[in-house]
Amino acid sequence: MITPHNAPKSPPKASTPLLNGGAAAPPYAPTTYAVYPSPYAQKRVGQGQSAVRRMCLAILAAVGLWFLASALLGSGNIFGGSRFNSDRTDDYPLPPDVDLEDCVGWGDTEKSSPAVGYPYSAQVSLDVSLPSETETLLFLSKGALSAGNLKITTSSELTDARVDITAHYHTTAVRDAAKVCFITRKEGESGVGIFTPAHWWSRKRTDRLYFDVELLLPRGSASSSPLYINGLTTDVNNFSHDLDNLKDIIDFGNIFLGGSNGKIHAKALGAATATLQTSNGGVSVEHLVALKAGVQTSNGLVSIDYLVAQNAAVRSSNARIHGNYHVSDSLSLITSNGAIQASVNINGSETSNSLIMHTTNSHIDAVVDLDTTSGTGGIFLVKAETSNGRLTTRIASAPLDAVLTLNARTSNTQASVELPATYEGSLALSTSSTASAAIRRVDSHEQDPACAPHADCKGRTRAVETHVVRKGGVEGAVYWEKKNARRGSVTLQSSNGAVTIYV
Template identity: 45%
Template sequence: MIVDDQPVKSPASDSTPLLGDPSGQQADTELPQYTVHPAPIRSQRTKRSLSANRWVIIAVITLILGIVISAELYLNVISRVPRNYEYSFPTDVDLDRCVTAWPRKKKKNDGVAFYPYSVSTSFELPLPSKTLLLLSNGALSNGRLKITESSEITDVQVNVTVKYFSTAVRDSAKVCVIERYKGESGVGIFTPSNWRNVFLSTDRIFFEVELTLPRTGSARYVPGFTTDVDNFSHDVDSLSAHFGDISLTGTNGKIQAKLLSARTATLTSSNAGVIVDSLEAQIATVRTSNGRISGSYTVSDSLHLENSDGPINVAVAVNSTDAKKPKHIVMDTSNGALHCVVNLLVPVLGQAGTFHIRAHTLNAPLQAEIASAPLDSVLTVDAKTSNRVASVALPSTYEGSFEVVTSNAPATFERVYSGERDPACERDEKCSGRSRLVRATAAKRSSVAGTAYWDQKNADRGKVSLTSSNGPATLYL
């Protein structure tokens, strides 16, 4: 066998420069022979597919991690409640006894997402000698108050139902018997004022409160009754009890009452209406905003209705027990129509009275009717609006001056009771009767002034002013 000792050289066509060889030429050194298998070449589409799959896998993993982390944070949020509560207790209120343990058995509220559970407690307390109280405040204060009567009880009964999602949130509320001054007691509902997020659905809580008064002899008169509840509505049944002073105060909740009787009545709300079927009081005050004031109000001294961005639609009766004391009716609103029908009465036929009526609104229609007034009464009316139509109707018993003023629209007066009977003849059968004089003393397109009277000496007894702008104004006599 002949062995060739000559080194084997790679063919020039397959030559590969050695690393570090600057010449880039084939080296003359002897090289071992290797069999080289070229790597398979993938298509561009396959590369893109693998890259896309890689990103999909990353996105899915990220999403799963996000869900796990969010769920853990969510569970931490609903289970971890701030321990250092701060409460805004009224400085003049003492907490007597509070609910420290709610019943273990909770009621499942089917179909209620925000409040799936509820528990209840109740209090019985004697009617206080001065004022019955119901107070609620705090970041989570929210609910509905119903006031009713029962002949089957002898003490005041207060039932409180708490609707909630989280037990920890429920337990943060303090529901207590409270005392203020000597002779003033009731129930208070207080929630923390430093809550983490009052808009979190799991933190929402709702209080349903039913306060029942005894319908017995001594309880027919209640010296005082005060509510001051944030984010609560009031629903008052027909109450036979007469209150010395009643004050119902809430926010963001409607006040509805069927029948109320009091010496002094004050109803206050916001962002909701005040609707009263019948209220009788010596002095009555109603205030709200962004809602309507409506109903029937009978007062013996004064009535004050105050609204903003909402209508007033009321029937008012002034039934005076003291004809010598002036009576005041004030109705103020804005951006809402004002419609009122007023009857002015005195207890003894033939007596006169002094009545002052103010009816103001803005950017809305005004329609006021003084349906009746005693003969020889002093009546002043100040009615005003802007940018809309305005009208006032006076009874045939009115005697005094009048003025109607507007702008960019006609101002007129119309006589409705032509040929009417002398009202003085109703108390004197032998009365021969007088004629009524209604005349204009100054007239322009946008203003008119005049007088109306049965007796010349009463030409300046009363005064009526009707004012509008950019809308017609009409006075009916």
């Protein structure tokens, strides 16, 4: 019951004794009794009248609250017909550069599988024209209730793209707070967006949504050329991604998959530029071919079975990076508090090619093959850096006459570098005075790499020079010809751990 502060009081009656300065009652007479209206009876009458008013006000307040809740629940006031109502779009996190086209309603309610964790589901399907050679297909999911999985696959029955969206929910009021709309962004970007309120007042489990989204792209026959799509961009909050085998079926000019708090898994993908980006989830790729490839996450493992690119950058934090990488220009593998385990092949030009590996508080294990398209020469930079973790870097092969600069460093543990017979240049090792530093020759009878296999080559022998500069510090050189003693440079550093270079 609500009582307004300014509710009027019942006026006192003139016959009421002892109220508002009224006259006192007549003197008491033992033989007779004067009858007076009871002041308590009058007070009860006044309360009854005020209670009616308070009840009416409470009913009006309750009705007002009901209308307010209906508006917040998105019962039709936020969207006018099939479009956002222009004065209420601030309730939804609509990006400023996105324009809304038509919005569609949910289909019939169905019962969900118990495994989903939601009792009900509803679906909507939208057909989207494929982008032209200069356009991009776009999919967004924004808002406090945005969560789900996006699967990208193909169908031989389609000539255009189709987006199937299934919303899993407990109540229709929460489901109807989610709006599905056709969208455009910038010039040449168009697609579909899911929008839920920017803020959601309830934290109950039953006031949540989960979206299963399937983006289906056309697939030609086995004998036809791959379908070319200029661009595909996703920007979905609290979503994971699953990509089917798209390589040799679809060639992307540019593909950007952006999510958060969810994994990304790609079976096979080909693009000129490919970017896979998420947070708090792992990224796993079975086969990726691109001119430029970028993989980024945080607090999640990065696992790449096979990557081919001109340039590639892989980044995570608080998790491990491992995989097989083939690049023709540069590769960077950067994480923290997680190991790096990589097999790397750099087959580049005779100009600069680089490999950067960096982590902290964990180990680095790398096997690296260096080559050039001509088979000789080339300039290569390899950096491997960690702390409080073992470092092992093996340069398995390098072209004849290659110039290699290798810097490897760790702390509080051992480190080693292994070099191929083709390496010629200086060597430097440094560690604490209580640990050992050494240059070790693996094979004193190795064949001159300038000779053909199994040929009887004479005239050149490999020289290994070593001298101690201080306790824990060694310098030296390895070469087939004296003039090449400073061609390359290898530096290995640690502290409180042994350092060894194998030549």
